[in-house]
Amino acid sequence: MALTDINSVPVHLRRSVLSVPSINTRALEKVHDLDCDAVIFDLEDSVAPDKKVNARDNLRQLFRENPLKETLAVIRINPLDSDYGKADLDLVIEVLPAAVLIPKVEQASDVQAVADILSNAGLTKDVAIWAMIETPKGILNAAAIAIADERLQCFVVGLNDMRKATGVLPEPGRSHLIPWLMQILLVGRAHGLVVIDSVFNDFKDSDAFDAECAQGRAMGFSGKMLIHPNQIEPANRHFGPSVQAVKEAQEIVAAFSQSEAQNLNVINLNGKMVERLHLTEAEKLLAEAAFIAKRERKSS
Numbered sequence: 001m002a003l004t005d006i007n008s009v010p011v012h013l014r015r016s017v018l019s020v021p022s023i024n025t026r027a028l029e030k031v032h033d034l035d036c037d038a039v040i041f042d043l044e045d046s047v048a049p050d051k052k053v054n055a056r057d058n059l060r061q062l063f064r065e066n067p068l069k070e071t072l073a074v075i076r077i078n079p080l081d082s083d084y085g086k087a088d089l090d091l092v093i094e095v096l097p098a099a100v101l102i103p104k105v106e107q108a109s110d111v112q113a114v115a116d117i118l119s120n121a122g123l124t125k126d127v128a129i130w131a132m133i134e135t136p137k138g139i140l141n142a143a144a145i146a147i148a149d150e151r152l153q154c155f156v157v158g159l160n161d162m163r164k165a166t167g168v169l170p171e172p173g174r175s176h177l178i179p180w181l182m183q184i185l186l187v188g189r190a191h192g193l194v195v196i197d198s199v200f201n202d203f204k205d206s207d208a209f210d211a212e213c214a215q216g217r218a219m220g221f222s223g224k225m226l227i228h229p230n231q232i233e234p235a236n237r238h239f240g241p242s243v244q245a246v247k248e249a250q251e252i253v254a255a256f257s258q259s260e261a262q263n264l265n266v267i268n269l270n271g272k273m274v275e276r277l278h279l280t281e282a283e284k285l286l287a288e289a290a291f292i293a294k295r296e297r298k299s300s
């Protein structure tokens with residue numbers, strides 16, 4: 001599978017990235033039937049210390065007997081300097097998920113340490129690296145982290161840890177967090193990374209979740225980390241191409257394919273300036289929409 005490049009097709013979507021506690025066998029059984037783009041099998045904060053071994057065993061069995069097919073599989077390990085991180089990474093090397101997610105990344109060396117262990121195990125590009133940016137130092141060092149290793153593909157924001165570290169209270173609109181969110185996004189984009197918005201804890205409040213997805217989409221995030229199956233449909237809707245966006249993209253492609261537009265870099269489309277950069281965006285959006293439609297046809 002080609003590595004994700006936010007500006008290239010074919011696309012590997014990251015609209016909905018569902019976290020599943022690897023100790024919860026009931027939830028682990030369910031993930032095969034869920035319409036999310038990626039699953040994070042969590043070994044970190046959702047698994048109690050005395051359950052880490054059981055959780056790893058659950059994943060070993062899942063990857064051996066019933067691996068995910070259409071959905072990207074990611075394993076979130078514990079920090080390498082904790083009591084559990086090294087054994088978690090050994091499991092990653094054994095079962096080969098699409099990516100390993102490192103929590104609480106604060107400096108480039110946190111990524112490099114994982115990359116070195118993967119390389120020493122003979123894995124060069126097989127397992128991508130994702131990094132959680134969820135501490136003040138992680139945000140301040142994001143630019144160095146982004147270039148720590150060529151396997152790094154994705155930043156995932158963690159606002160629970162960020163709030164804990166800073167004292168920022170949860171509030172609708174996340175106004176006090178916006179500078180930090182945009183900083184992470186800017187750094188990620190500068191280095192061609194996918195950037196995933198944080199989880200939303202109140203999984204029964206669908207209106208508030210809808211609003212936060214809309215905000216995350218408007219900010220430029222590729223998708224949202226989720227904690228509950230109910231959050232998948234709204235995340236797919238907000239972070240995927242809307243009907244209106246597909247229609248506009250088709251109009252742009254059609255307009256630029258006219259013979260009179262062949263040598264033009266800018267045209268007037270229904271009273272709006274449209275340039276070739278919009279054509280590139282339109283083609284990417286249509287490829288994304290086609291990819292989603294094909295996957296939906298296959299699963300229905």
Ligand SMILES: CC(C)(COP(=O)(O)OP(=O)(O)OC[C@H]1O[C@@H](n2cnc3c(N)ncnc32)[C@H](O)[C@@H]1OP(=O)(O)O)[C@@H](O)C(=O)NCCC(=O)NCCSC(=O)C[C@H](O)C(=O)O
Pocket residue numbers: 018019020021026027028030031042045046134157158159160161162198199203227228229
């Ligand atoms: C939050 C939950 C503990 C709620 O679970 P539950 O009480 O079981 O909810 P429901 O009864 O509404 O569940 C309905 C059915 O859906 C299944 N389910 C629930 N959650 C998941 C899931 N994540 N994946 C798959 N399936 C799920 C239930 O088993 C029910 O099934 P059934 O019995 O057949 O009806 C729970 O949702 C949960 O544990 N969520 C994930 C928690 C998690 O992964 N936490 C770590 C990630 S959060 C994070 O990383 C924060 C970040 O680091 C930061 O700092 O911000």
Ligand SMILES: [Mg+2]
Pocket residue numbers: 045103134158160161
């Ligand atoms: Mg966290």
